[in-house]
Amino acid sequence: MAARKGSRNFLHLFSLPVLVFCLCFGTLFVEAKHNYRDALAKSILFFEGQRSGKLPRDQRLTWRSHSGLRDGSLAGVSLMGGYYDAGDNVKFNFPMAFSTTMLSWGVLEFGGRMGSEINNAKAAIHWATNYLYKCATATPGKLYVGVGDPNADHKCWERPEDMDTPRSVYSVSPSNPGSDVAGETAAALAAASMVFRKSDRRYASMLLTTAKKVMQFAIQYRGSYSDSLGSAVCPFYCSYSGYKDELLWGAAWLFRATRQTYYLNFIKSLGANDATDIFSWDNKFAGARVLLSRDALLNKDQNYEPFKQGAEDFICRILPNSPSTTTQYTPGGLMYKLSGSNLQYVTSISFLLTTYSKFMAVSRHTFNCGSVVVTPTTLRRLVRRQINYILGDNSMRMSYMVGYGANYPKRIHHRASSLPSLFKQPQSIGCSNGFQAYYYTSNPNPNLLIGAVVGGPNQNDAYNDDRTDYSHSEPATYTNAAIIGTLAYFS
Structure with a gap:
């Protein structure tokens, strides 16, 4: 898929006091004071609703039960655990590992602001890493990268507790490489190692x-897992951006975890000249550059200057008032990719x-996008606007986090x-059997997946609360994993 192109004439963002009428991006709405700590707690709780495996006694979303208890058995290994990626019953390790990396990064940067929720955040990471560890060690020479036939699963509408579709097991190996999924798995395990x-x-x-x-497997046996596994991962989670970004991302995390020059030299060999205006489970270039910029800004190390420049080029492509922006915004001010x-x-x-605003503030750094001066406050104001929009400051007066606010x-x-x-x-x-009675009905869902952030509104700020419209109404682990650190910062 390609990003939609749109107008680049955007109003300059500004912050306003709470409970005032705000005219932003041409749309009138009431800006409310948000309980970021409540949103943080809910966004972490969401992961308990995505759990696969034998649930613990302290499971808080009690409408879920054990599932996938025999996962891995078709390959003669135990791969119980982990998370279902979104609204289906498949375990796709590529987005799951990215979600784990982002959860860990959020804790590493902003865990001190999480209060009592830090233990729940760590539990969410632990649930993922226990599974990813098994996937990496169950069989020598193989990395297991998914459980469940996605094509069969998507023809069903059934509870994970009732799954009767094939729990096929997928792996990569030297003869069928997957540098992308291996690099992301290495990043997840390395980032989590610092959390614990x-x-x-x-x-x-x-x-x-x-x-x-x-990571050594990812480097030594190069290739895309999309090529190795075909319809088992495409079109669901194809590696559209290739695997260079995961090699950079995985090496960046291992360098942060170990400080070994081997990883730094490998990072340098990959270069820093891949321009991007997106960051996702598939494309990690911007994330790796922000991560590596930490040393450039906090330690003034010139080795990382190219990555700092790359990070700032990325930011200039995001800011709405930047002369080099390539990012569309909705009339209500939501970033639209x-x-x-x-x-x-x-x-x-x-x-x-x-x-990046944190790194800038600590190092007292500013930079320019053309004639526009970018400060830490510039970035924080834009981010707060995005988070507040998700939590309800929009023309629909809709919170896109389930269970947060009055209308969701x-x-x-x-x-x-x-x-x-x-039960x-x-x-x-x-x-x-689930389609007619539960999928197509206009009745609300019987179980509240508290904290789930859905796909969100369209480019005109409109949202139809319709479960058949999966591109807007489906939640995903990688959406929630990324919001947790930001909510912790604002809380």
């Missing part, structure tokens, strides 16, 4: 050792801007949420 370094040194060491091995699940790009890019999506595209729980209806609901 103080609280569980043995676990952190185990994750880091595995991350190094997986792609028509499919646009809020995933809003939350991911907002996290990068928040993190009630008919999200999510199997477990839209079907009665096992309400113990009888199995077959593959096709």
Whole structure:
């Protein structure tokens, strides 16, 4: 898919006091004071609704139950656990690993602002890394990268607890490489190792050792997992941007975790000249550059100057009043990148801007986009506008986070949420039986997937609360993972 092109004439963003009428981007709405700490707690809770495997006794979303208990058995291994990526019942490791990396990055940068939620955030990371570790170590010479036949799964509308579609197991190997998914898995394990370094040194060491091995596999056996696995991952999570970005991303995280010059030299060999105006589960160039800019800004290390320049070029492509912007905004001021699940790009890019503003503030750094001077406040104001829009400051007066505010999506595209729980209806609901009774109905979903951030409105700020409109009504782990650090900052 390609980003939509649109007008580049945007009003300069500005901050306003709470509870005033605000005329921004031509749309009138009331800007409310938001409870970012409540939104943070809910956005983390969402991950409990996405859990696969045997649920723990302290599971808080109690309408979910055990599922996928035999995952991996078709390959003779145990791959129980992990997360369903969005509203389906498949475990796609590529976006799952990215979600894990972003959760970990949020904790590393803003964990000090999470208060009591830090333990829930760590639990969300732990649930993912336990699974990713098994995928990386279950069989020598293989990296398991997914469980569940996506083509069969997407023909069904059934609870994860009732799954009767094939739980096919997919892997990459030296003869069928996947540098992209391996690089992302290495990034996830390396980032998480730093999260647990103080609280569980043995676990952190185990994750880091595995991350190094997986990264070496990504480097040594080059190739895209889309080419190796075909219809098992495409068109669902094709690696459209190739694998160079994951090699850069994985090496950047391993360098931050180890400070070994091997990774720095490898990073330099990849270069820093791939311009981009997006950041997502597929394209990591901007994220790697912001991550590597940390040393340029905080330590004044000239080795990282090209990455700082790349990060600032990316930001200039995002800011609405920049002469080099390539980013469309809706009339209501929402960043608009792609028509499919646009809020995933809003939350991911907002996290990068928040993190870079932190580095800028600490180092007292500013830069220019043409004649426009960019300060930490410039970035924070834009990000706050994006987060407030998601939480309800928009012409629809709709919070796009389920369970937050008075008006939020009630008919999200999510199997477990839209079907009665096992506790309400113990009888199995077959593959096709869920469509007529639960998928096409106009009734609200019976189970509240608290904290889920949906795909969001269209380019005109309009949103139809319709579960069949998956590009706007489906939540995803990578959308939520990216918003958590930003919410922690504002809370």
